[in-house]
Amino acid sequence: MEFLLTEDQLTLAEGVKDYLTGTHGPDILRRLDEKSNRDPAIWKGLVEMGLPGLLVPEENGGLGLTLLDAALIAAECGRACLAEPLVDTAFVAVPWLIAKGDSDDLDAIASGEKTKPLAHKVNGWVADGDGTALHSVDPLRNLTAASTDATDDPxxxxxxxxxxxxxxxxxxxxxxxxxxxxxxxxxxxxxxxxxxxxxxxxxxxxxxxxxxxxxxxxxxxxxxxxxxxxxxxxxxxxxxxxxxxxxxxxxxxxxxxxxxxxxxxxxxxxxxxxxxxxxxxxxxxxxxxxxxxxxxxxxxxxxxxxxxxx
The missing domain is CATH 1.20.140.10 (Butyryl-CoA Dehydrogenase, subunit A, domain 3)
Structure with a gap:
């Protein structure tokens, strides 16, 4: 039984790490905190790497990889303290939509044209949503109040x-x-x-x-x-x-x-x-x-x- 991560998985994670190290260092975090905690140029770079489409099926313009691949990339996003809503959209919303058989937004997500804020009753907030703004202990997170009809989907x-x-x-x-x-x-x-x-x-x-x-x-x-x-x-x-x-x-x-x-x-x-x-x-x-x-x-x-x- 093989428990090791594959060479392809490690290479992909290392590539994302190298990219984020060069484009999302502490100086960027300070600029985002002091001026605006979102930068279209950062999101564009993530899109050019194909990361929003990591889990999107190939027929919808994505790479069709696995949750384990996504978890390795999410760890690198944590290492870089990434401000952009990549993980919530690409690694949480996408597999949930796929599981529901909802493919309407997958092409737009893979191309970086759309993000997908999702609410769950366990949270009480939505990351990068459109509702009433909430305060977060983390200044680089944009939180809004969740609506009362938020899902409790396990x-x-x-x-x-x-x-x-x-x-x-x-x-x-x-x-x-x-x-x-x-x-x-x-x-x-x-x-x-x-x-x-x-x-x-x-x-x-x-x-x-x-x-x-x-x-x-x-x-x-x-x-x-x-x-x-x-x-x-x-x-x-x-x-x-x-x-x-x-x-x-x-x-x-x-x-x-x-x-x-x-x-x-x-x-x-x-x-x-x-x-x-x-x-x-x-x-x-x-x-x-x-x-x-x-x-x-x-x-x-x-x-x-x-x-x-x-």
């Missing part, structure tokens, strides 16, 4: 939670990189603070949690692709693991930076705020914990070594 919830989890592991990776780089250049007692065991151990502990969360997220994406009966539980597990790892990395990165880690002058705060926002999106920790608990205690999810590869 498939949409699972897609949103899965892609939030994928973004969270990318966000955590970015915060780890920033903390490590700072630990190399910040000197205390005549040497970089990264040389002290206390700093090393905190970073190592947070890194272990992150690396254990990643395969949980990829497994959830594969379960969704396969349509397994336990896919919802794997998604909730992924949201919990990714959220906990990202929050731990947030706390660790702030500690490494010291008190200045909270300030606007340090780039870290962009990823920290996105982390806080996504942890509460598409189901709180309590919501997903209950789904996992109910499945295990209720007996619908068999656990133990004999069930690992079923």
């Amino acid at each position: 498939h949409l919830l699972n897609l949103g939670a899965l892609m939030s989890a994928a973004q969270l592991v990318g966000i955590a990776d970015a915060m780890l990189e920033q903390a490590v780089e700072y630990a190399k250049v910040r000197n205390q007692f005549g040497q970089p603070i990264g040389a002290f065991q206390a700093v090393k151990h905190h970073l190592a502990t947070a890194t272990v949690a992150l690396e254990f969360a990643k395969p949980v997220v990829w497994r959830a994406a594969q379960a969704m692709d396969d349509g397994t009966d336990s896919a919802s539980i794997h998604v909730s597990h992924a949201k919990l693991a990714a959220g906990d790892a990202a929050l731990q990395m947030t706390e660790t990165a702030i500690q490494v930076h010291g008190a200045m880690g909270y300030t606007y002058e340090v780039d870290l705060h962009f990823w920290m705020k996105r982390c806080w926002a996504l942890i509460g999106a598409w189901g709180s920790r309590g919501f997903h914990s209950k789904r996992v608990d109910d499945a295990i205690i209720g007996g619908s999810l068999n656990i133990g070594p004999a069930q690992t590869f079923t």
Whole structure:
């Protein structure tokens, strides 16, 4: 049984990472925050890479790839703290529309001409919608109030939670990189603070949690692709693991930076705020914990070594 990601998947994710690193760095985040948190040029670049059509079938002008492919790209969007509504439209709305047999907007989404804001009752808000504007802890998210007729479709919830989890592991990776780089250049007692065991151990502990969360997220994406009966539980597990790892990395990165880690002058705060926002999106920790608990205690999810590869 093959559990490794394919070379094509890794190459695609690396290509998106390289592109976003060159076009969506901290300087761009600061410009978006200070002037306008949307830039048509950024969206145009994403469209030219074909990312809005990643999951759109080929007959509708897309690439026809899988949710696992999309989760890997969503992680890179998290790493870049991408402001544009790519994930919500291309990786959440598109597979939901396909599952419903609704192909009316797929061509326009693949070409970048249209985005698809979706509301779910578990959220109470819509990202990049047209309703009453709401305040977000993350200044790069545009939220509006959800209408009272928002859907409670469980498939949409699972897609949103899965892609939030994928973004969270990318966000955590970015915060780890920033903390490590700072630990190399910040000197205390005549040497970089990264040389002290206390700093090393905190970073190592947070890194272990992150690396254990990643395969949980990829497994959830594969379960969704396969349509397994336990896919919802794997998604909730992924949201919990990714959220906990990202929050731990947030706390660790702030500690490494010291008190200045909270300030606007340090780039870290962009990823920290996105982390806080996504942890509460598409189901709180309590919501997903209950789904996992109910499945295990209720007996619908068999656990133990004999069930690992079923």
